[in-house]
Amino acid sequence: MFGDEVIAAAILDRLLHHCYPFFITGKSYRMKELFEKGGEKRIKNDTI
Secondary structure, three states: OOOOHHHHHHHHHHHHOOOOOOOOOOOOHHHHHHHHOOOHHHHHHOOO
16 A cells, blocks of 8 residues: 555554554454354355
């Protein structure tokens, strides 16, 4: 996106230097909806 790794890292550093990471645990609502629609077959057969 920026074309230069150093510039991209510097921009991210400036944007995130006062941020605190947090981790969200639990089941995803999007995954729940996908499984309810029968998407588990698509996930198992999908090769990336």
